[in-house]
Amino acid sequence: MGDLLRYRDDAAHEEPAVTLDAFLGASNATAVRIEPGEDARALLPHLDRIALVEVAFPAYRDGRGYSTARVLREAGYTGELRAEGDVLVDQVPLMRRCGFDSFAPRAEIDSATLKASLERYEFVYQGAADGAVPVWKLRHG
Amino acid sequence: MYQYDKYDQSIVDARVEEFRDQVKRRLAGEITEDQFKPLRLMNGLYLQLHAYMLRVAVPYGTLSGPQMHMLAHIARKYDRGYGHFTTRQNIQYNWIKLDECPDILAELATVEMHAIQTSGNCIRNISSDQYAGAAADEVADPRPWAELLRQWSTFHPEFTYLPRKFKIAVIAADEDRAAMRLHDIGIQLVKKDGVLGGRIFVGGGMGRTPMIAPEIKNFVTADDLLSYVEACLRVYNRYGRRDNIYKARIKILIHEIGADEYRRQVEEEFVAVKALGIDPPQAEFDRITAFFAPPAFDAGASDAIDRTDPDFAVWLDQNVKPHKQPGYAIVNISLKKTGDIPGDASADQIDVMADLATKYSFDELRVTHAQNIVLPHVAVRDLPEVWRTLDAAGLAAANLDLITDIIACPGLDYCSLANARSIPVAQKIASRFADQGRQRDLGELKLKISGCINACGHHHAGHIGILGVDKKGTENYQLLLGGSGAEDASLGKITGPGFDEDGIVDAVEKVTNVYLGVRADGERFLDTYRRVGMEPFKEALYG
Ligand code: SF4
Numbered sequence: 001m002g003d004l005l006r007y008r009d010d011a012a013h014e015e016p017a018v019t020l021d022a023f024l025g026a027s028n029a030t031a032v033r034i035e036p037g038e039d040a041r042a043l044l045p046h047l048d049r050i051a052l053v054e055v056a057f058p059a060y061r062d063g064r065g066y067s068t069a070r071v072l073r074e075a076g077y078t079g080e081l082r083a084e085g086d087v088l089v090d091q092v093p094l095m096r097r098c099g100f101d102s103f104a105p106r107a108e109i110d111s112a113t114l115k116a117s118l119e120r121y122e123f124v125y126q127g128a129a130d131g132a133v134p135v136w137k138l139r140h141g
Numbered sequence: 142m143y144q145y146d147k148y149d150q151s152i153v154d155a156r157v158e159e160f161r162d163q164v165k166r167r168l169a170g171e172i173t174e175d176q177f178k179p180l181r182l183m184n185g186l187y188l189q190l191h192a193y194m195l196r197v198a199v200p201y202g203t204l205s206g207p208q209m210h211m212l213a214h215i216a217r218k219y220d221r222g223y224g225h226f227t228t229r230q231n232i233q234y235n236w237i238k239l240d241e242c243p244d245i246l247a248e249l250a251t252v253e254m255h256a257i258q259t260s261g262n263c264i265r266n267i268s269s270d271q272y273a274g275a276a277a278d279e280v281a282d283p284r285p286w287a288e289l290l291r292q293w294s295t296f297h298p299e300f301t302y303l304p305r306k307f308k309i310a311v312i313a314a315d316e317d318r319a320a321m322r323l324h325d326i327g328i329q330l331v332k333k334d335g336v337l338g339g340r341i342f343v344g345g346g347m348g349r350t351p352m353i354a355p356e357i358k359n360f361v362t363a364d365d366l367l368s369y370v371e372a373c374l375r376v377y378n379r380y381g382r383r384d385n386i387y388k389a390r391i392k393i394l395i396h397e398i399g400a401d402e403y404r405r406q407v408e409e410e411f412v413a414v415k416a417l418g419i420d421p422p423q424a425e426f427d428r429i430t431a432f433f434a435p436p437a438f439d440a441g442a443s444d445a446i447d448r449t450d451p452d453f454a455v456w457l458d459q460n461v462k463p464h465k466q467p468g469y470a471i472v473n474i475s476l477k478k479t480g481d482i483p484g485d486a487s488a489d490q491i492d493v494m495a496d497l498a499t500k501y502s503f504d505e506l507r508v509t510h511a512q513n514i515v516l517p518h519v520a521v522r523d524l525p526e527v528w529r530t531l532d533a534a535g536l537a538a539a540n541l542d543l544i545t546d547i548i549a550c551p552g553l554d555y556c557s558l559a560n561a562r563s564i565p566v567a568q569k570i571a572s573r574f575a576d577q578g579r580q581r582d583l584g585e586l587k588l589k590i591s592g593c594i595n596a597c598g599h600h601h602a603g604h605i606g607i608l609g610v611d612k613k614g615t616e617n618y619q620l621l622l623g624g625s626g627a628e629d630a631s632l633g634k635i636t637g638p639g640f641d642e643d644g645i646v647d648a649v650e651k652v653t654n655v656y657l658g659v660r661a662d663g664e665r666f667l668d669t670y671r672r673v674g675m676e677p678f679k680e681a682l683y684g
Binding site for chain 2: 138
């Protein structure tokens, strides 16, 4: 298990995440875990009581979690959004752009490599969930 | 042509450094081949049977003389002196060393080129009509739309780990020269009440389950384009199958849930996505469009031409197409000379084509999905000189769209997935029909060969298609008839039991003989097949 990486100022949420079914089954849980095949939109009515959404990445190839993150951020979710599982260093910048702000990678991520990779691209072509300004906006003010 | 500004250049330069770092980590053993694989694939680097293969992007098939020269330079310096133009309008090099790859990318970046997203489960290089900007039948130049999509799809954070690869084509004419409806998303630009918009087709593709894309939306304007395709992709990324790689393309999702249900989900998603403000303003669309303004044609150029040289006249009739500007023509350079490997060109030939583009075609070339090259804007008065130069370089084969203008994938000679060789079969068929009069008599006949079910050689879309299969350890070839990738798109049907390598060449000859025997006036092979059906062909093959 690699170290938890966080890009938030608040304290890490301690409560263990429950499954989506358990969460929707009228629990008081404030942390929930979404598996790749589950529909994050089911959480939308409850966003104000959620402090942590953990999105599972059982295999790095499975990219459904990227859409899960964007759906939640676009709906206004501001709590912690964690990518857990097979998260590789080269994926973290893309995940950050989709709105993830914490990472629980299965294998350790080298911090120097990660730093370089997060700083590498000065510009992005498209708007996403991270607030980066797309180049078309820079071109036209 | 589109030209990079500091933002485009910065992104491509950063990509070179990123890949340099990834290769360094791989060579140092910091990452395993398994971890490196998705990284190199995202950059067009495959591990083939004998070496690494690098696929370089030619966005919507358009490139300049200096860019073409760079492709020749790379062939000479890093490969064995040639390159292979692909059905995706790209170029691949088959003998690349991993440790040299970052330097190749750095050289490409100096002429605004790259290998970004030429493989991997992401949005691939956008393809388009090779006659864009030159064809008389287009409602607009489709390339500004393609460039808009290129920028939007480059390093799209949400769509880099899709269920499967994703291909988009944009055309702007009723005649479909880009096999648009055999793409994951096909866009045809049309005008409605004077306004330009796109018809959106989703869910086409080749592979083991070929499908022709249904229309999902009949009109999307440029200012909604990115939101609309983002919605299309998001529905796919969330619900496309990931349990079976053969069922992971978007065509299967749409086939399983139905076009109506898919459309409903996209419309719902579109409402949410549109509110995010991800569509660039008109000013950005205008900025891109300005790069594709027509070149400074000579308004007084004449269409008069001296046809006394018979070889020149044959080439003129077969390979030169009308241009929308009087006094100009579109020149197709066939990379299918008998005996050659379809789509291959030597470094010297690439240089010749680059020079011709600079001198006679406003510095522009195109790569076609039929693995040929186009000089889009040649003055009619320059055609004899262009032809002489091409002829001297072995590039004047007058066989565009004839039976020897064969599309063939690399097959078992290079590809690790292949069941059978494609190249030798293409060469044998080309030799059999080498006689110019014979091929011209057969007329338009699109023959396409794939070395396995993945269909990179588009065999389903061939008037005659050939599919290499493995039959108890030996190479065997199935014959298909009746496919088309054009505006009358259809999928070929298998004739029956397959053939060995020589048998398939004979089989092709037999079906062409049936055609010659029963064709009505003006009918192409495909038209005759559609009229008389499979039976007479089967009879000749197996009767
Ligand atoms: S069709 Fe098969 S053999 Fe041919 S290039 Fe594609 S994967 Fe390789």
